[in-house]
Amino acid sequence: MSTFVYMTRCDGCGHCVDICPSDIMHIDETIRRAKNIEPNFCWECYSCVKACPNHAIDVRGYADFAPMGHSVRVRREEEKGTISWRIKFRNGTEKNFVSPITTKPWGKFIPKLAEGETPNQGEINSQILYNEPHGLNTDKDLPTINKDSFKQGVYY
Amino acid sequence: MFTTNPFLELSLSVPSLALKAFVIVMVALVVIGTMLDIIHKKNVTYFFNNAKKAKQSAKKELTSSERIGIISKTIVHDIATTSELGMGKRRAAHLLGMYGTILFWLGSAVMIFCYTSASANTPIFWPIIWHIGAIMTCVGGYWFWLFLRVDVSAEAHSVFRIITADLFVLSLLASSTFGLIWSYLQYQGIKGWDSLFLVLFALSNIILFGGVYWSKFAHMFYKPGAAIQKNLAEADGSRDNLPPPADAPEQFGLGIKREAPKHY
Numbered sequence: 070m071s072t073f074v075y076m077t078r079c080d081g082c083g084h085c086v087d088i089c090p091s092d093i094m095h096i097d098e099t100i101r102r103a104k105n106i107e108p109n110f111c112w113e114c115y116s117c118v119k120a121c122p123n124h125a126i127d128v129r130g131y132a133d134f135a136p137m138g139h140s141v142r143v144r145r146e147e148e149k150g151t152i153s154w155r156i157k158f159r160n161g162t163e164k165n166f167v168s169p170i171t172t173k174p175w176g177k178f179i180p181k182l183a184e185g186e187t188p189n190q191g192e193i194n195s196q197i198l199y200n201e202p203h204g205l206n207t208d209k210d211l212p213t214i215n216k217d218s219f220k221q222g223v224y225y
Numbered sequence: 226m227f228t229t230n231p232f233l234e235l236s237l238s239v240p241s242l243a244l245k246a247f248v249i250v251m252v253a254l255v256v257i258g259t260m261l262d263i264i265h266k267k268n269v270t271y272f273f274n275n276a277k278k279a280k281q282s283a284k285k286e287l288t289s290s291e292r293i294g295i296i297s298k299t300i301v302h303d304i305a306t307t308s309e310l311g312m313g314k315r316r317a318a319h320l321l322g323m324y325g326t327i328l329f330w331l332g333s334a335v336m337i338f339c340y341t342s343a344s345a346n347t348p349i350f351w352p353i354i355w356h357i358g359a360i361m362t363c364v365g366g367y368w369f370w371l372f373l374r375v376d377v378s379a380e381a382h383s384v385f386r387i388i389t390a391d392l393f394v395l396s397l398l399a400s401s402t403f404g405l406i407w408s409y410l411q412y413q414g415i416k417g418w419d420s421l422f423l424v425l426f427a428l429s430n431i432i433l434f435g436g437v438y439w440s441k442f443a444h445m446f447y448k449p450g451a452a453i454q455k456n457l458a459e460a461d462g463s464r465d466n467l468p469p470p471a472d473a474p475e476q477f478g479l480g481i482k483r484e485a486p487k488h489y
Binding site for chain 1: 268271272309310311315374375376378379380388389390441444447451455465466467468469470471472
């Protein structure tokens with residue numbers, strides 16, 4: 070479900086332009102308001118919907134399951150740490166959800182690779198990735214697959 | 226210069242009636258441009274359809290006194306302080322430009338209509354208002370145009386790239402700047418140059434008021450309406466389909482404030 074902008078609500082602050090990971094939120098050249106220039110390329114992450122301080126961005130559902138008349142709106146309240154969604158169906162049914170904001174402070178979970186130990190050749194060749202298995206919240210050994218098993222069926 | 230009515234000296238060479246007619250034509254251009262804009266964009270139709278839909282999904286009926294209260298509060302709190310721009314440079318620049326422009330236009334209209342006859346004695350209040358208004362417009366406008374424009378700050382376009390959306394702010398800036406320069410040259414008695422800047426001042430006004438249909442001029446009429454509709458929708462419970470404010474969410478904890486974008 071791609072996003073679109075209510076022009077009457079948008080004040081052209083550019084927060085959505087800045088946050089869009091797909092770089093499809095841009096500023097209109099005639100009225101200097103935000104617009105989704107390519108809804109087909111929208112990742113549906115809703116970052117822009119949540120970032121908009123004026124609730125000017127809405128979600129347009131796919132026509133096959135969310136025909137015209139529906140509404141998907143979000144309210145982000147940073148001071149309360151909540152994000153609320155309201156899904157309104159065409160027949161008037163409403164569903165309301167409240168969730169915690171799980172955004173972490175910038176940089177808190179960026180691994181400091183330079184400060185870590187340099188992996189040896191054995192670790193580099195290992196099927197275990199960086200920070201595994203601790204990063205997966207387990208100390209168990211992870212299952213591995215013998216590389217040779219992938220070659221079965223390749224030879225004629 | 227700040228205490229001199231620049232239109233009084235102008236009325237010695239240009240008939241006072243012509244100055245008044247110019248102002249009336251400019252006002253008429255704004256009205257016509259806005260009407261054409263409304264017809265073309267159908268935004269008023271959209272606005273009233275939206276209000277009708279909001280009324281249908283309203284949770285409570287607002288009384289007339291409640292409506293008047295909300296509208297008054299919106300005018301004082303939202304419109305007069307442009308609160309939708311949040312706390313920051315954009316709001317400060319907008320307030321400077323907004324009140325500067327109001328003072329500049331008000332000063333122009335009063336001095337042209339009341340103090341351009343030979344017998345008139347202009348109180349120094351009005352020339353000061355006119356000059357301060359023009360300076361405020363220039364400070365807010367140039368601050369916005371050079372540093373705060375979203376297509377420059379968020380899209381990282383060149384500051385020298387001019388788009389259609391700049392028509393309003395650039396013509397407004399041209400009008401204030403040329404007006405100030407003309408007033409200065411006229412006060413100093415620099416003949417020839419003062420006429421040139423008077424012509425530029427008049428031309429920039431014609432572009433500003435005549436370009437309403439193509440520019441963002443009419444946003445100053447639409448935005449207050451949108452703010453009032455938004456607050457009425459919050460009060461009657463329809464909230465433009467937005468979810469209600471979260472209730473008792475303490476268990477969710479963090480409440481991390483999102484960083485303001487500053488990637489360019």
